Amino acid sequence: MEIIAVSRNNNIKDKMTQQEYESMELLRFTTAGSVDDGKSTLIGRLLYDSKSIFEDQYEQVKKTSERRGEEGVNLALLTDGLKSEREQGITIDVAYRYFSTPKRKFIIGDTPGHIQYTRNMVTGASTANVALVLIDARNGVVEQTRRHAIIASLLQIPHLVVCINKMDLVGYSEDVYETIKDEFSNWASKLDVKDVHFIPMSALVGDNVVEQSKNMAWYKGTTLLYYLENVHIGSDHNLIDVRFPVQYVIRPYNDEYHDYRGYSGRIAGGILKKGDKVTVLPSGFTSTISKINTYDGELEQAYAPMSVTVLLEDDIDISRGDMIVRENNQPENTQDVEIMVCWFHDKPLQPRGKYTVMHTTKEARCVVKEIQYKLDINSLHRNLEDKNIKMNDIARVTLRTTKPLFSDPYRRNRITGSLILIDEDTNETVGAGMII
Amino acid sequence: MNYQLNHLKELEAESIFILREVAAQFENPVLMFSGGKDSILMSYLASKAFFPANVPFPLLHVDTGHNFPETIEFRDNWVEKIGAKLIVGSVDKAIETGMVIEEKGVNASRNGLQTAVLLDELEKGKFDAALGGARRDEEKARAKERFFSHRDEFGQWDPKNQRPELWNLFNGKKHFGEHFRVFPISNWTEMDVWMYLAMENVELPNLYFAHERDVFERDGILLADTDYIQKKPDEIVMKKKVRCRTIGDMTCTGVWESEADTIEKIITEVSTTRVTERGGRADDKRSETSMEDRKMKGYF
Known part of the structure; x- marks a missing residue:
């Protein structure tokens, strides 16, 4: 077929043939950040600079920025969600956003960064190939940074990108960048992450997001978009165990x-x-x-x-x-299942409680046999005393199921290694489990 | 050999998984069919998911009585082609029986009335899952929608109380009287839909292709001239070459001036256009939160 797709800026060089379009890959990434570290601005910048924003969307945001008396166009408003959220000034749920470049189509699981929303972060992370963790360069590694990185490692997101943002506010200092990078690396060495990458940027100004920064000549790495377009995701699926x-x-x-x-x-x-x-x-x-x-x-x-x-x-x-x-490569086949569970519900995890379990296409019932410890998601400390597992807590528990589950460790296969727990009375999804 | 799916094939695999999950988890699902490209894609994917068996659930069309005649003609041919059963819910009938009351005035639309008829049909048919062709890239309220979206006994959506959805585990459990809306093509964008339909050579209604039509302008949007719309005295009818980017009621679906009379030209147009496809929908322009408000009441 003829050349049929043209990029939104009408640049002839960006014309794509259908064949090229059909060889595009899909990459899912998740973003997590604390309040005010610029996550919404970063997503707005990616969408805007990759020309994924339509005029009517941009006009709406421009109008709102003017009405609020803000300087320039506030790109963060592009990710502004529901009325109920705007009223409370927070993001209450995972929002999915889309953009593409000639190389890849991207799905962003945009999750709020408040303390109480671990469950949303886990949800957004469960299908992601890449996690972006944002750090405000003025504040360095804070409690929330650690929490996001721990969740990314628990959920076994294959690639982690640490975005050291707001570099414009620290004079584009290489020292500040290196200090934060070292601090994060030292701490992250105890995490189970395979691939960590650091990028200094300013989402507000646009440095190193889509365009290479002119303000940080000392940085020899790639922009965020280049990384997202080129990171190898071919081995993110298990192609070994049938x-x-x-x-x-x-x-x-x-x-x-x-x-x-x-x-x-x-x-x-x-x-x-x-x-x-x-x-x-x-x-x-x-x-x-x-x-x-x-x-x-x-x-x-x-x-x-x-x-x-x-x-x-x-x-x-x-x-x-x-x-x-x-025949010669079989999964675990057992009714005794060890998991790390992330709890999602107001009503705490009940010791000896009975739940419905969904695992691959199988459904069974289970009883919580033992709560072994609660994981402190700021320090990775295992608390053997506190067995009160509340909303947003992560714990190691043992389940006994009514039927055997055919499973693999979550580290080996995210599909056969994951399960959800359902309350038998309310039918709500109350927990997410990763098999050890 | 390269073991990496391209993005369209990966989206296809995901949607087929969802469609099969619906057939497995629910007793009586129904597929909401509007005659637009998204519901055509969804029903096409359903025929792939259950091949060589027929699609194991009927198609439901809520006919507002204000449809483009081309939509109805296409619908009837399509249903026959994919071998599915068709159920039609009629807004005309609902108005006759007094179940709903017609809006009055120049901007009158039957869009809101569809919801009551839809909920009534779901109740009558005892359907426990209604498949919809909504996409998350369409609108900000839809960006937060789940694949499996739980509705209470009044058919309402509660954005603050959605079930978390992880990996590919979809919890379709419900109490008696509740139902689910399921959106198998959530992750497709407008461009993905067009590319896929072109790649698979899927038949589409003529309305999508540029054609000559009598139109007039209102609030910056071109509308088709029809008896269903009351024109203001200063609204002048002219003949233009236009096409639809979305297909809905004649009263609220804007048409666009276009020369795109083949799917390839449409793709070129879509890839260079600078306005969202719902930018031409008068129903979305009523207020900044009109989609969110309608969804809470049970709109799809």
Whole structure:
């Protein structure tokens, strides 16, 4: 096809062919910051400088800025949310925002940074490839910085970018940047993060967000947008351990597909190939993949996170909640589950309490057998005495489930390693668990 | 071999996962179909999700009686093509029976009346999940919407009390009388939708393509000339080459001057345009929070 997409600034050099558009990747990142460290301004800057803002949106923000008597256009207003939030001057929930460049499409999980909103941060972080942690260069590493980084590491976000913001207010000082960088690095060495990156910036002025800063010649690294466009995310999915949780059984009940029995689902790990010998859990029966089917035709192989339909050579009784795996690479198969839980509800976690548990496509009931410790998310200290797990607390607990879960450690697979707890009376999601 | 999906394929895989999750978790789901590109995409993805079986839930269209005739014609063909069952909820009938009262005046719109008819149809059909084609990039109230959005027994949305949604675990549990709204294409942008529809060669209503039409201008927006809209004396009808960016009621859907008569030209136009697609929706312009207010009452 001809060249069909042009960037919003109408620059001929930015024209894209459909082929280029179709080779774009998807990157999800989450932002966390304290009140006033410039998170909204940073997102506004990314959206504005990447030309993702429409005129009517910009005009609305400009009008509001003028009405409030602010100098210039307040880009933070671009992320302004609901009426109920504006009334209270806070962000109450995760907001999702979108922009793209010719290389990638980005989904931002924009989470509020207040103390009481750990649950939102965990929610936004659960699907992210990259976490941005903002630091106000004037204040350095503060309690909230540590909390955000700990949550990013608990949620196993593969890449962490520490944005040292408001550099314009510290005279673009390299010393200030290096001091903060050292302080953070020393402290973060005890965290389980694989990849940490530092960028000095001013979101307000635009230094090192999309445009390289002219005020910090000493900084030889890339801009934030360049980093987001180029960070390697190809290995963020587990492509080693085959895990196919059966989601829905497709039976067409028509003449053409009379004996068709397809197991549909989204691949949670590994690469499935036609002809592979597989084992079905919990029955333990083995068979061979006869077909990997989609609307667009049969596939020779399929990999995480594709949604496909698998057909087997043998007629085995399989239903939702079962898992198709390789014989010589099987997940944990147990009713005793050790998790780190983040608690989401006003009503504290009940010792000996019973909850519904959702794990992959399986549902079971569970009882909280033991609360081992509460994690102080400012210091990583394990408090063995305090077992009162309230909203926004993180704790290590042991569950006993009514049915075995087919799981992997969360570190190894974020899909087969995660679960949620549901209150049996209110049906609300009250906790998120990461399997150890 | 490269084991990295492109972004459209990843969005497709996510939406198919959600659609199958709805079929698995709910007893009686329904797909809300407006005839616009988003609900066309959603129902197209549904036929992919359950292939080679038919889509296991019906399509529900709330007909305001003010639709473009082209929308109705397209709807009937499309439903036949994907082999789904169609349910039509009629605002005309609701007005006749006195269930709702028609707005009066030059800016009268049946947009608000749709909500009552929709909730009535959901109740009548005992539907426990209603699939909608809303996208988070459309509007700021929608940016905070969940994939699985819980509604109380009055069909209301409470933005302060949404269930957290983590990984790909979707909690569709509810009490008797409550239902869910589910938005499988939440993460798609306008551009993604067009690119995907072009890539997959999906059939679309003619209204999206530039065509000659009698129009007039009101509050900076071009509206189609129709008996459903009361014109003010100074509003003059002229013939222009236009197309719709969104499809809704004739009374509140703005049309745009455009030369884009193929999907490729539409994509070029969308990629260079500087105004949001809902910028032409009179219903969103009523106040800064009109979407948030309508959503709380059960609008989709």
